[in-house]
Amino acid sequence: MGERGPRQTGNGDLNLLVVNDRGVFLATLPRAAEVTVGRSSECDLPLGDRNLSRRHAALRFGAHFEVVDLGSLNGTRVGGRALEPQVPATLRGADAILLGSTILMMLRDPSAGSPSSPPSPDAETGAGALSPGPMRSRAATLPATDEVQAVSISPLSPSDDDATWLRRIVASLRTHAGDLGTAASSLGITPATLVERLAAMARPLPAPASEDSGG
Numbered sequence: 518m519g520e521r522g523p524r525q526t527g528n529g530d531l532n533l534l535v536v537n538d539r540g541v542f543l544a545t546l547p548r549a550a551e552v553t554v555g556r557s558s559e560c561d562l563p564l565g566d567r568n569l570s571r572r573h574a575a576l577r578f579g580a581h582f583e584v585v586d587l588g589s590l591n592g593t594r595v596g597g598r599a600l601e602p603q604v605p606a607t608l609r610g611a612d613a614i615l616l617g618s619t620i621l622m623m624l625r626d627p628s629a630g631s632p633s634s635p636p637s638p639d640a641e642t643g644a645g646a647l648s649p650g651p652m653r654s655r656a657a658t659l660p661a662t663d664e665v666q667a668v669s670i671s672p673l674s675p676s677d678d679d680a681t682w683l684r685r686i687v688a689s690l691r692t693h694a695g696d697l698g699t700a701a702s703s704l705g706i707t708p709a710t711l712v713e714r715l716a717a718m719a720r721p722l723p724a725p726a727s728e729d730s731g732g
Contacts, residue, residue: 531545531546531548531578531623531624532544532545532546532623532624533545533546533562533621533622533623533624534620534621534622534623534624534712534715534716534719535564535619535620535621535722536619536620536621536622536683536686536687536690536715537564537565537566537618537619537620538566538618539565540683540718540720541683541715541718541719541720542719542720542721542722542723543624543716543719543720543721543722544562544721544722546562546576547561549561549578550577550578550579551575551576551577551578552575552576552577552578553572553574553575553587554569554573554574554575554576554616554621555569555570555571555572555573555574555587555589556569556570556571556573557571557572559571559572560572560573562576563724564617564619566616566617566618566619567617567618568591568617568618568619569589569591569616569617569619570587570588570589570590570591570617572587572589573586573587573589573593573616573617574586574587574589574593574614574616575587577605581607581608582607582608582623583605583606583607583608584600584605584606584608584614585600585603585604585605585606586600586601586602586603586604586616587602587603588602588603589602589616589617591616591617592616593614593615593616594614594615594616594694594695595608595612595613595614595615595694595695596608596609596612596613596694596695596696596697597693597694597695597696597699598694599694608623612695612696612697613690613695613696613697613700614695615690615691615694615695620687620690620691620695622697622712622715624712624716670685670688670689670692670703670704671685671704672704672705672706673685673704673705673706679714679718682714682718683715683718685704686700686704686711686714686715689701689703689704697711697712
């Protein structure tokens with residue numbers, strides 16, 4: 518079976534920031550009740566991360582925005598906690614999703630009122646209700662995962678370059694298991710600033726190479 522990239526079905530109001538060792542990417546999610554995420558090309562959102570299971574997690578859209586770990590080998594973490602397999606967790610506006618070596622964050626157009634959209638975030642954080650920032654031609658890339666883990670988590674400055682922002686943001690989000698508020702606080706910025714900076718670095722998500730072997 519040939520490769521399949523993320524479905525681009527013209528949702529328009531619901532996007533996903535994908536942050537991994539290859540950089541920051543933006544994917545438009547299909548308008549569906551459930552979107553599967555994993556390493557397999559059979560997933561709705563296949564990602565080239567060898568630390569993902571073939572079918573790692575599912576994003577569910579209804580009265581609430583939920584994430585479900587599908588019994589993955591390396592687990593799924595949201596808002597500072599590890600998820601139990603097959604037990605849905607409702608996401609708040611200030612939550613990021615960690616699965617494998619990948620970080621996922623929702624972006625929603627504030628003008629869209631679709632019931633399939635994630636709930637509005639807490640007014641204090643402002644995260645989750647941001648439109649993607651302008652695309653940049655240059656790509657910010659990360660070192661290997663083990664190098665990222667050695668990055669010092671220290672306050673960021675507006676004068677720091679994209680690579681510095683990306684390394685520290687990823688290190689902090691991984692350290693705090695997807696708790697966006699705590700991660701931003703450790704960097705001396707707001708959650709909204711963190712998401713805006715990542716969105717400004719994002720480029721379209723490419724279709725990954727097929728990696729169907731393994732768990």
